Amino acid sequence: MSPLSPDGPPAEAFAYRLVRLREEVGLSLAEVAAASGYSEQALAHATDGHALPAWELTSAYIAACGDNPAQWRPWWDHAKATATAAPAPAPVAATTTTGTALRFSSSPRARWGVGIAFLLVVLVVLGFVLWPKGGGGGGGSVPDVATDLPTCSGATSATLTVAASVDKSKQLAELAGSYGPHEADGQCVKVDVTSVDSGTAMVALARGWAESDGRKPDVWSPAGSAWLPLARARATPETKALFPDKPGPAIATSPSTIAMPEPMARALGWPDTAFGWADLASWAGDPHFWAGKGHPEWGAFKLGKTNPNFSTSGLNATLGAVFSTVGSIRELRPDDVDKPEVAERLKAVEHSVVHYGKTTLTFLANLRQADTDEAGAPAYISAVTMEENSVVAYNAGYPCGSYSDDEGCAKTDPPKTKLVALYPKEGVLFSDHPFITLNGVEGAKKAVADDFLAYLHSETVQREFAKYGFRDFKQQPVDPDGPAYGWLPKATIKTLGSPPDDVLSKVLSSWPALRKPANVLVCIDSSLSMDEKVPGTGATKLELVKPAMRQLADGFDDTDRVGLWKFSSGIGAGGSDFVPLVPIGTMDGARRQDIAANIDGLQANGATGLYDTIDAAVDLVRGTYDLNSINAVVLLTDGVNDKARGIQLPTELLDAIKAKDQAGEKPVRVFTIAYGSELDADGKAGAQALETVSKGTGAKKYDAKDPTTITNVVIDVLSNF
Structure with missing residues (x-):
């Protein structure tokens, strides 16, 4: 001893x-x-x-x-x-x-x-005396930091609501709890943090914040300042006055990087060799790229990239590719986006994407899944565009790349295959996590907002952010000699300038024509359980899902190919569990009308023939496979597999899918939507079964256990395309 x-x-x-x-x-x-x-x-x-x-x-x-x-x-x-x-x-x-x-x-x-x-x-x-702060909320504690305003111990009379991007919202909420209520102008004001991704918050604020969007924020902290001019550009005459002319100071920062599984990066010469968007575009066009590097088992070069309409990393990656093509690090003009060489490079980068996503969570979750498979992480993806802090956090054992309460994000052992950050040699954009106090916030709330920002800028709190991979609010690494893995804190980084408002809008409006198109079959559960009433709505589950699925169909572009099935046991030809309603084809005006009419005409009957339907749907998409598209099935169900014959288990289904494409040349991703609460009733574990199927095909399962949330869930699903 x-x-x-x-x-x-x-x-x-x-x-x-x-x-x-x-x-x-x-x-x-x-x-x-x-x-x-x-x-x-x-x-x-x-x-x-x-x-x-x-x-x-x-x-x-x-x-x-x-x-x-x-x-x-x-x-x-x-x-x-x-x-x-x-x-x-x-x-x-x-x-x-x-x-x-x-x-x-x-x-x-x-x-x-x-x-x-x-x-x-x-x-x-050790001096960590965790005194209860007067009236403070729950959450983590940090050593006390003195600020200008006094704390208050009485009942709170006002709340300062901060809408923060999901990559920092949990930590910011805990810091708000440690900060505690403070007194200003005779009021006791507490700080309350809500989690909402940057693009979703931008849309909600621009159109007018609704009750369904959650608590209306007084302070908005997206992951990057670029979202403020985009919100101003989309604002209505009624909401335009909400937005200040300039973003507030940064809370913490992180450069946008190209993250790569370490064995792949080292095969390319990392960390001694620099890479850029031009390299990525050329790699994407070579189906034998990894074979040329001595690793044919890694297949083609595959990129994971988030949707720039929702995600800061996706937006910054798209802007970075524009900067690199124009050859500028400071100035961009709207007509630069129209240049043929810009469109060519963007299209080359986009067409190497395996699929998009609302956040990097889907890619990181699938990386962790692949990390446990025999083939390992390199078999799933070659690179993902993400912030440096996500690389550091992922390597430290946070599966979602951030400190988060989301399902599957709890800290665990570090991955076997680490990620490393590549800093594009043409330059990087920083996610600066601005603290934007919205117009109209005055008096006590404004005073507490300023005081809370000063608290966040203190050296002690900046070290708290650094624990999860962030740099400080001045873009400097807090602990360059610390144990964090995968980043290069002492590397010289060329910083790109902030694009003008009109360039940002032009990039997003041009992106749909440049993105990788989709080849998708949508499958809707029409079993009898879909005819059940949803409490408090007066509508059935099927009646609620129809407008949401029409929205899903409308969300696809004219360059996409989309088809529609309905399914329940034994309703199809020869006793099959599905009925093809609209064949997969180009999403022109006639097809949109056809899909909408068939969705409106859905009627509920029969049991749920789930696994055989998914198996047949994957076969159909493989039969119309397009190497230059995102090939996928989107399936919504409110139940578990009710059939006594055919495929009985999700693992059996995955084995059947893989057996038909052993070389992995035609991967089809199955995005599932768990609709309603019946999937898990009586210990059925239906949602977990869908999770197994989606993860096993490199996709994601979405939850709409509350049927009234289906419209928002559909928006999340669309972000993959």
């Missing part, structure tokens, strides 16, 4: 934790020395408790013990800051924290727990 005491001075208490970590994973000091690259004598000195060891040695020691150094850095920083101070007094009361940033992570070699009482002792020794 260690002779050190957890009640000693900060250096001794920290050494106690280091020794305890090594003992609990069952390693000798000699074994840690061999794994860390430091001598046994150096490690013995570092853990004798007389002085705090250097971070470089500490980081290597922790990693050698199988734990994550990033989770220990805040404790080391605070121990260093208080090493010469007297021990902190015990608090009268303490609160626990739901945030993960300040807790020790579980080692992959051994899951070790710390009792609450023992944890509080360590927190006190």
